[in-house]
Amino acid sequence: MFVDSGSRACPIIPLDGSGLTRWLASAEAAHSRWVGAHDFQGKAGEYVVIPGTDGQPEMILLGVENGERLWSLAGLPDVLPAGDYRLDADWPDAERIRASLGWGLACHRFDQYKEMKTPKASLVLPEAIRDEVEVLLEASTHVRDLVNTPAIDLGPAELAATAQEIAGRFGAEFRLYQGAELEEQFPAVHVVGQAASRPPCLACFQWGEPNDPPLALVGKGVVFDSGGLNIKPGAGMVLMKKDMGGAAHVLGLAEIIMALGLKVNLRVYIPAVENAIAGNAYRPSDIIRTRNGTTVEIGNTDAEGRVILSDALTLACEEGAERVIDFATLTGAARIALGEDLPPLYGRDAISARGIQDLSFAVEDPLWHMPLYRPYKRQIQPALADLSNTGTTPQGGSLTAALFLDHFVDEKVDWYHLDVYAWNLGDRPGRPAGGEAQGVRAMWYWLKEQYGVK
Numbered sequence: 323m324f325v326d327s328g329s330r331a332c333p334i335i336p337l338d339g340s341g342l343t344r345w346l347a348s349a350e351a352a353h354s355r356w357v358g359a360h361d362f363q364g365k366a367g368e369y370v371v372i373p374g375t376d377g378q379p380e381m382i383l384l385g386v387e388n389g390e391r392l393w394s395l396a397g398l399p400d401v402l403p404a405g406d407y408r409l410d411a412d413w414p415d416a417e418r419i420r421a422s423l424g425w426g427l428a429c430h431r432f433d434q435y436k437e438m439k440t441p442k443a444s445l446v447l448p449e450a451i452r453d454e455v456e457v458l459l460e461a462s463t464h465v466r467d468l469v470n471t472p473a474i475d476l477g478p479a480e481l482a483a484t485a486q487e488i489a490g491r492f493g494a495e496f497r498l499y500q501g502a503e504l505e506e507q508f509p510a511v512h513v514v515g516q517a518a519s520r521p522p523c524l525a526c527f528q529w530g531e532p533n534d535p536p537l538a539l540v541g542k543g544v545v546f547d548s549g550g551l552n553i554k555p556g557a558g559m560v561l562m563k564k565d566m567g568g569a570a571h572v573l574g575l576a577e578i579i580m581a582l583g584l585k586v587n588l589r590v591y592i593p594a595v596e597n598a599i600a601g602n603a604y605r606p607s608d609i610i611r612t613r614n615g616t617t618v619e620i621g622n623t624d625a626e627g628r629v630i631l632s633d634a635l636t637l638a639c640e641e642g643a644e645r646v647i648d649f650a651t652l653t654g655a656a657r658i659a660l661g662e663d664l665p666p667l668y669g670r671d672a673i674s675a676r677g678i679q680d681l682s683f684a685v686e687d688p689l690w691h692m693p694l695y696r697p698y699k700r701q702i703q704p705a706l707a708d709l710s711n712t713g714t715t716p717q718g719g720s721l722t723a724a725l726f727l728d729h730f731v732d733e734k735v736d737w738y739h740l741d742v743y744a745w746n747l748g749d750r751p752g753r754p755a756g757g758e759a760q761g762v763r764a765m766w767y768w769l770k771e772q773y774g775v776k
Contacts, residue, residue: 323399323425323426323429323441323444323445324422324425324426324444324445324446324447324452324455324456325406325444325445325446325447326446326447326449327446328406328408328446328448330406331405331406331407331408331446332378332379332380332381332382332405332406332407332408333381333382333407333408333409333410334381334382334384334395334398334407334408334409334410334411335381335382335383335384335410335411336384336385336386336394336409336411337364337383337384337385337386338364338385338386338387338388339363339364339365341364342357342362342363342364342383342385345383353372356370356372356373357370357372357383362383362385363385364383364385364386365385366385366386366387366390366394367385367397367751368384368385369382369383369384369385369397369398369401370382370383371402371403378403378405379402379403379405381410382398382402382407384398390686391413391417391418391420391421391424391686392420392421392423392424392686392687392752393424393686393750393751393752393753394421394424395409395421395422395424395425395428395445396424396425396427396428396751396752396753397428397751397752398425398428398443399425399428399429399441399443399445400428400441402441402443403442403443404442404443405442405443405444406443406444406445406446407443407444407445407446408445408446409421409422409445409446415450415451416685418448418451419451419454419455419458420685420686422445422447422451422455423455423458423459423462424752425445425752426445426455426459426463427459427462427463427752427753428441428751428752429441430459430463430466432466432467432470432754432756432757434467434471453582454582457577457578457581457582458578458763458766460577460581461574461575461577461578461581461759461762462574462759462762462763464570464573464574464577465567465570465571465573465574465744465757465758465759465762466756466757466758466759467757468481468484468566468569468570468573468757469563469564469566469567469570469744469745469756469757469758470563470756470757471563472563473545473546473562473563473596476545476563476566477520477545477596478515478518478520478521478522478523478543478545478594478595478596479520479521479523479594480545481525481543481545481566481569481592481594482498482523482525482592482594484573485525485527485569485573485590485592486498486525486527488527488573488576488577489527489529489590492529492577492580492581493529494527494528494529494580494588494590495527495528495529496525496526496527497525497526497527497528498523498524498525498526499523499524499525499526500521500522500523500524501521504522504523504524507613508524508593508613508633508634508637509610509611509612509613509633510610510612510613510618510629510630510632510633511523511524511593511595511630511633511634513604513608513610513629514544514550514595514597514604514626514629514630515594515595515596515597515598515630516602516603516604517550517598517599517600517601517602517603517604518595518596518597518598518600519598520545520596522593522594522595522596522630523593523594524591524592524593524594524633524634524637525543525591525592525594526589526590526591526592526637527589527590528587528588528589528590529576529579529580529587529588529590530584530585530586530587530588531587532587533587534585534586534587534773535585535586535587535644535645535773536586536587536589536641536642536643536644536645537579537584537586537587537588537589537643537644537645537646537647537769537773538588538589538590538591538638538639538641538643538645538646538647539572539575539576539588539589539590539591539646539647539648539649540572540590540591540592540631540634540635540638540646540647540648540649541566541568541569541570541571541572541573541590541591541592541648541649541650542565542566542567542568542569542593542627542630542631542648542649542650542651542652543566543568543569543592543593543594543595543630544562544565544566544594544595544596544597544626544627544630544651545563545565545566545594545595545596546562546563546565546596546597546598547559547562547565547597547624547626547627548562548597548598548599549597549623549624550597550598550599550603550604550623550624550626551599551603551604551605551606551623552606552622552623552624553599553624554624561745564651564744564745564757565597565627565651566594566651567649567650567651567742567743567744567745567757568627568648568649568650568651568652568740568742568744569592569594569649570744570757570759571649571740571742571744571759571760571761571762572590572592572648572649573590573592574759574762575647575649575762575765575766576588576590578762578766579766579769582766582770582775583775583776584769584770584773584774584775584776585773585774585775585776586769586773589638589641589643591634591635591637591638592634593630593631593633593634595626595630597623597624597626603623604620604623605620605623606620606621606622606623607619607620608620609706609707610629612629612632612633612636612730613632613633613636613637614632614636614730616632616708616709616729616730617707617708617709618632618707618708618709618710618711619704619706619707619709619710619711620710620711621704621710621711621712621713622711622712625711625712625723626711627650627651627652628650628652628711628723628726628727629711631648631650631727631730632726632727632729632730633730634648635648635727635730635731636730638731639730639731639732639735643735644734644735644736645735645736645737645738646731646735646736646737646738647737647738647739647740647765648727648737648738648739648740649740649742649761650739650740650741650742651741651742651743651744652720652723652741653719653720653723653741654719655716655718655719655720655721655723656719656720656741656743657743659692659720660690662743662745662746662747663688663743663760664688664689664690665689665690665740665741665742665743665760665761666689666690666691666692666720666740666741667679667682667689667690667691667692667738667739667740667761668691668692668693668694668721668724668728668738668739668740668741669691669694669736669737669738669739670694670728670736670737671736672691672693674736675691675738676691677768678691678738678764678765678768679691681764681767681768681771682761682764685763685764685767687760687761687762687763687764688764689740689761689764692720692721692724693721694721694724694725694728695718695721695725696725698713698718698721698722698725699722699725699729701713701714701715701718701722702714702722702725702726709726709729711726720741723741724739724741727739738765740760740761740765742760742761743758743760744757744758744759744760745757745758746758
């Protein structure tokens, strides 16, 4: 999908409407006639191939919109003839990185179960941006592949093994809690996963210098969510292989952090379970005790993600995290509020959260800051336990889920929660239907601003 040298590569010239007018004014007459004959108007996504005298493409004109770079090239790999191409634009490196990443994502195929054709067109990747593009691309495609993998091949053990492989690749110290140790130390994780034939576990790893600022990433790893005894209808269950999307996102972000050398002492926590049904499944109205002693009344066994995250967040704080970021495919309420492409972001520091939101739009990885409106916590405070895993009303469901998680993070910790969808409902250029990384790049760029790189 990428090549090093651009000396003989065909140029791709991005143009908006006014740029096309200027280009036509100085173009050769034959080129102008060709463009006119193909009714190319410079609209976003439009392209025209101008042939040379040898019959091969001499240049590609591509319609773009100002400021939108990530998917600007994404429609080309599947339609251009085999060959090498280069972006001929006076764009800064940050914009070139996004455009090149979009090209790479358009070339990615999840082909573990079906043979697929791959594009034959390659893009010149300048040395100055190569490392960052390749790291971002690998992390994003790894997230997609994990989310796309069906639960038959990705159980709790396999998800933990993936975390272990990533940890080993970067020399991180890996730790796995399972069996009796998990049941004793992480009762909330255990109880959610106890009914499955594949036992639950908690995978953790640590990377970085001990004296660097401690940063924790926590990812929801429900490899399949039947809903438990509050079983989902078939239509609601069909995508539930993606309920480990939070874990996939955390692993992707961790890969970027370690590969590009963020100056942090990183700890990653992946509670991995399958929410299944058996005679020993946890029940609505059960009251369970979490790692930090909080009692939780189960209002609905289909609200299991926040339950397993409670123990992982507690451990992250116990081990000294000053900042905690969690990713979770947590609520349908988030989708109702903001749709598939715009995950809500919750944070205790509203100014920082708004800054992340602004940055996310600038890097074309959008997040939307939502309030931690604490009066709503009354909706998750039942009569017989400290908390309920469901609210007294379906209104504000993403917010009350965030408030539930907030309870398990020490007050002095700078905490952020991303309620991601991790999925594309339909095909778009560079974004095939299926698993998707959301908010990973936005959080990386924000963390880079906060800590710097080695």
